[in-house]
Structures are given as structure tokens and as C-alpha cells.
Amino acid sequence: MQILHFLSLVFELLISLVVWLLLAPLLPGIVNKVKAWVACRKGPRLFQLYYDLAKLWKRGVVLSDLASPGFIAATAVSWIAILAAALLIPLGPVNSLMSFSGDALLLLYLLALSRFCTSWAALETGSAFEGMGTAREVSFAILTETALITAVLTLALKSSSLTLSLMLTPTPGAGTLLLISGLFAALLAESCRVPVDDPNTHLELTMIHEAMILDHSGPLLAASLHGAAMKLLLFSVLLVKIVLPLGELSGIESTVYLIAGIVLVCIAVGLVESFLARYAFKKVPLFLTTAFLFCFFALLTAWKGFAQ
Amino acid sequence: MNSLLNVLIGLAIGLNLVALGTGRLQALIRIVALQGVILGCVPLLIKPDFNIIIWVFTLITVLMKGFVIPSLLRWASRAANVDRDVAPMIGFVPSLLLGSAGMIAALMLSFQLPLLPEHHGSLLVGGSMATIIAGFLLLVGRSKAIAQICGYLVLENGIYLFGLLLVHSIPLLVEAGILLDLIVGIFVAGIVLDRIQRTFDSLDTRKLNILKE
Numbered sequence: 124m125q126i127l128h129f130l131s132l133v134f135e136l137l138i139s140l141v142v143w144l145l146l147a148p149l150l151p152g153i154v155n156k157v158k159a160w161v162a163c164r165k166g167p168r169l170f171q172l173y174y175d176l177a178k179l180w181k182r183g184v185v186l187s188d189l190a191s192p193g194f195i196a197a198t199a200v201s202w203i204a205i206l207a208a209a210l211l212i213p214l215g216p217v218n219s220l221m222s223f224s225g226d227a228l229l230l231l232y233l234l235a236l237s238r239f240c241t242s243w244a245a246l247e248t249g250s251a252f253e254g255m256g257t258a259r260e261v262s263f264a265i266l267t268e269t270a271l272i273t274a275v276l277t278l279a280l281k282s283s284s285l286t287l288s289l290m291l292t293p294t295p296g297a298g299t300l301l302l303i304s305g306l307f308a309a310l311l312a313e314s315c316r317v318p319v320d321d322p323n324t325h326l327e328l329t330m331i332h333e334a335m336i337l338d339h340s341g342p343l344l345a346a347s348l349h350g351a352a353m354k355l356l357l358f359s360v361l362l363v364k365i366v367l368p369l370g371e372l373s374g375i376e377s378t379v380y381l382i383a384g385i386v387l388v389c390i391a392v393g394l395v396e397s398f399l400a401r402y403a404f405k406k407v408p409l410f411l412t413t414a415f416l417f418c419f420f421a422l423l424t425a426w427k428g429f430a431q
Numbered sequence: 432m433n434s435l436l437n438v439l440i441g442l443a444i445g446l447n448l449v450a451l452g453t454g455r456l457q458a459l460i461r462i463v464a465l466q467g468v469i470l471g472c473v474p475l476l477i478k479p480d481f482n483i484i485i486w487v488f489t490l491i492t493v494l495m496k497g498f499v500i501p502s503l504l505r506w507a508s509r510a511a512n513v514d515r516d517v518a519p520m521i522g523f524v525p526s527l528l529l530g531s532a533g534m535i536a537a538l539m540l541s542f543q544l545p546l547l548p549e550h551h552g553s554l555l556v557g558g559s560m561a562t563i564i565a566g567f568l569l570l571v572g573r574s575k576a577i578a579q580i581c582g583y584l585v586l587e588n589g590i591y592l593f594g595l596l597l598v599h600s601i602p603l604l605v606e607a608g609i610l611l612d613l614i615v616g617i618f619v620a621g622i623v624l625d626r627i628q629r630t631f632d633s634l635d636t637r638k639l640n641i642l643k644e
Binding site (some may be wrong): 170297406409412413416419420423427 | 441448452454523524527528531535542
């Protein structure tokens with residue numbers, strides 16, 4: 124009996140690792156396909172990021188003379204922190220690996236750790252552009268993290284627990300609508316998508332996240348790109364699990380709904396990227412404050428129960 | 432009926448925040464017009480029994496607040512040839528935060544007030560106070576005269592919403608009179624705007640202190 128339990132644990136770990144590691148690079152591919160379709164182009168292949176990652180993995184690393192070993196360590200820690208955060212989230216039929224009271228807080232802290240390490244690695248290179256990108260990323264992150272913390276508080280208040288598997292159950296009402304809008308804006312900001320940052324830009328002066336990884340090369344760049352894709356998947360799963368009651372469905376149904384939901388989120392991101400231009404830096408705080416306010420009003424409705 | 436009323440008032444409160452966050456004059460005028468139309472429909476929900484006076488009053492309010500006043504404002508801004516930006520004195524993020532803080536305070540206060548039983552669970556009082564606060568913020572936080580007029584209109588929307596509490600005892604004729612005042616006020620303001628523009632080459636009210644000399 125003990126062995127069976129152990130085997131099922133190992134099996135679940137393998138499945139979630141496969142999902143998070145192997146399926147995450149598909150999401151930017153879907154977003155790019157949607158953008159290409161809207162613009163009536165053919166666009167890059169769906170699996171383009173896989174080819175890019177494989178190519179980068181084979182290449183050597185060029186290191187700045189100023190960089191200490193911390194440059195490599197920080198990039199690695201940043202990637203591992205995102206993976207660890209992802210493993211905390213229950214995926215439809217597969218339970219999360221570790222589920223304990225307070226894992227929602229751990230999720231927030233792991234995301235913050237990942238950002239801290241990316242910023243650290245960026246500053247290690249000693250380049251002015253990296254410093255500029257870091258300053259922007261960190262100052263916008265203050266607002267995004269406020270929105271995220273408020274969203275987690277809202278979910279905690281609604282379910283009166285701090286366990287992610289219990290918190291991620293949808294409740295109907297106006298509050299959920301507010302929360303979805305706020306979280307979607309936070310998703311766009313966290314995964315460096317269009318109204319906040321442009322993943323395709325090649326002009327250093329307008330970059331945010333891309334400016335931080337300008338001096339990363341080879342496997343380190345692969346880790347950064349893969350980490351960003353995992354972050355996008357993580358936030359899409361969060362968003363889908365807040366909307367759809369996956370816990371009440373059977374295994375296959377919930378998997379299908381989860382995948383459909385994630386694809387829908389990607390399509391929404393692609394449509395936003397196609398129809399919106401990147402905001403000027405002055406306007407980004409306003410956008411993120413709006414996201415925070417959406418989450419905050421969701422918190423209020425969860426707390427006071429009005430507007431129901 | 433109360434829940435639909437709350438949805439309408441909630442929309443109006445949301446529009447307050449949009450108005451505080453927008454940077455374009457034309458968008459601001461459109462938002463204020465939309466808020467006027469939404470709030471203009473509220474009397475129909477408060478007095479659901481069919482009453483020709485209420486219907487006529489609603490129609491007039493919606494027409495005036497949704498179409499006549501905005502077109503007056505657009506005419507004034509075209510005549511004065513103003514730029515598209517509202518030129519905030521209080522920045523967009525601070526005014527948005529202040530507006531939402533005011534809104535939360537107003538709603539919390541309205542839940543504490545000893546209201547009539549028929550107004551329990553309704554957002555009328557809280558919504559009207561939140562709208563008044565937002566209008567006041569727009570009035571003091573924007574430097575362009577047209578944006579200040581929009582702030583005044585939002586303020587008036589809040590007062591109008593508060594007046595609807597008394598709809599059972601005060602005849603709507605009083606509200607209609609206020610509406611007429613409003614139209615005349617906006618009309619006069621349009622002429623004043625034109626004068627300000629001619630004298631100062633700008634609608635920035637901060638420059639008006641030259642008059643002191």
C-alpha cells in the first residue's frame with residue numbers, strides 16, 4: 124500500500140513536470156500564431172520556441188568580464204523559483220505536489236524571488252541598459268505585486284483558507300468578474316506582454332524585461348525564455364481555475380476544459396497584442412493601478428458582500 | 432428591482448473612476464454623458480408603476496444629459512479650439528486612488544447611516560456621495576476649464592442621485608427646474624470659455640490669477 128502511494132506520487136510529479144517543462148513553450152507560440160492570423164500573415168511555427176530553446180542550449184555562453192559566478196547562479200535560481208511556484212498549483216485532475224496551508228504565500232514569494240534573481244543577474248553584467256531595464260521592471264513590479272497580493276487576499280477571504288487547492292474554486296458574482304479583469308491585466312504585466320512591455324521590440328530604450336536579459340546567451344538565455352513561458356502558463360492556469368469549476372468535473376473533462384481555457388487566455392493575449400499598442404511609460408502605472416483597483420474592489424465585494 | 436438599480440448605480444460609480452483616469456477631453460465628455468444617461472433612467476426603477484410624468488421626465492433628462500449638454504460642450508471646445516488633453520493638476524494615478532478611497536469611504540458611511548427600510552441594501556446614498564466626491568476631485572484636480580465643467584456635471588449627477596431619495600415626496604418638477612438651470616449654466620459656461628480663450632489664448636484656469644493685478 125505504501126509503495127502504491129509512493130508510486131502514484133512519483134507519477135503525479137512526472138506528469139506535472141512534463142506539463143510545466145514541456146508544454147509551457149507552446150503558449151508563446153499560440154500567442155504569436157494568433158497575432159499572425161489577425162495580421163493575415165503566416166507567422167512563426169507553433170513550436171518555434173522549442174527550436175529556439177534547443178538551438179540556444181547547444182551554444183556557448185559569453186560572460187561579461189564584470190560578472191561574478193552569481194550571474195549564472197541567479198539565472199538558475201530564477202528559473203527554479205518559477206518552476207517551484209508552478210509545481211504548487213494544482214492542475215485539473217493532477218493534484219499539486221505539495222499542498223499545505225500557506226502555499227499561496229509561498230507562491231507569491233517564489234515569484235518575487237524569481238524577479239529578484241533576474242534583476243540581480245541583470246545588474247551583474249554591469250551594462251547600463253540592463254540597469255535601466257531592471258529599474259523599470261522593479262518599479263512596475265511594485266504595482267503588479269500589489270495587485271497580485273490583493274487578488275490572493277480576495278481568494279483567501281472567499282474560501283477562508285490559505286491553501287491554493289481550496290482557494291482556486293470559482294464563486295459566481297460581480298466580484299469574480301472584477302478579479303478576472305484585474306488578474307488578466309496582472310498577467311499581461313507579469314509575462315511582459317503588450318500594453319506594458321513588447322516582447323518583440325529590439326530597441327533597447329523601450330525594453331523592460333528584454334533589456335534585463337540582453338547579455339544572457341546560450342543556455343542562460345534559454346532558461347530566461349523558458350522561465351517567461353512557464354510564468355505565462357502559470358498565470359493562465361490561475362486565471363482558468365478562478366473561472367471554471369474544474370474540481371467538480373471528472374478527470375478527462377477537467378483536463379479538456381483546462382486546456383481549452385488556457386488556449387482561450389492565449390488567444391485573448393494575442394488579440395490584446397494585435398489591437399493595442401504598447402503604452403508610453405507614463406501610462407503604465409495608470410494601467411497597473413487600474414488592475415490593482417479591480418482586485419481591490421473584488422476584495423471589498425468578497426469582504427462586505429455588497430453588489431451581489 | 433433593487434438589484435437592477437444597484438447595477439446601474441454601480442456602473443455610474445465605475446464611470447466616475449474612468450472619468451478620473453482618462454486623459455482625453457472628448458473621452459471625458461462622452462463618459463459624463465453616459466453617466467447622465469444611466470442615472471437618468473434611475474427614476475423609472477424607483478417608481479416602477481407606470482406614470483406618464485416620470486416617463487416624460489426621464490426622457491427629458493436622458494436627452495439633456497446624454498445629448499444636449501455634451502454637444503454644447505463639444506461645440507464650446509471646438510469654438511475655443513482646445514487641445515485634446517485634460518492637463519491634470521492632480522495626476523491620474525493619485526486622483527484614481529483618491530477617488531476610489533472616497534468611494535469606499537462613501538459606501539462604508541452609507542452602510543452605517545440609519546436609512547429608511549426601503550433604502551437598505553441600495554447603493555443610492557453611497558453612490559451619490561461617491562459621485563459627488565469624484566466630481567469634486569475632477570473640479571479641483573484639472574486645470575482646463577472644460578474638464579472642470581465635466582467635474583461640475585459629475586457633481587450635479589451625484590446631487591441628482593441624492594435627490595432621487597426624496598422622489599416620493601418632492602415633485603419631479605423641482606428636478607426639472609434644476610435640469611433647466613444646468614443647461615443654462617453649461618450654455619453660459621460655453622460662452623465664458625470662448626471669452627477665456629480669446630483673452631488668455633488658453634483654457635488653463637491657473638492663468639486666470641492675472642486678473643488680480
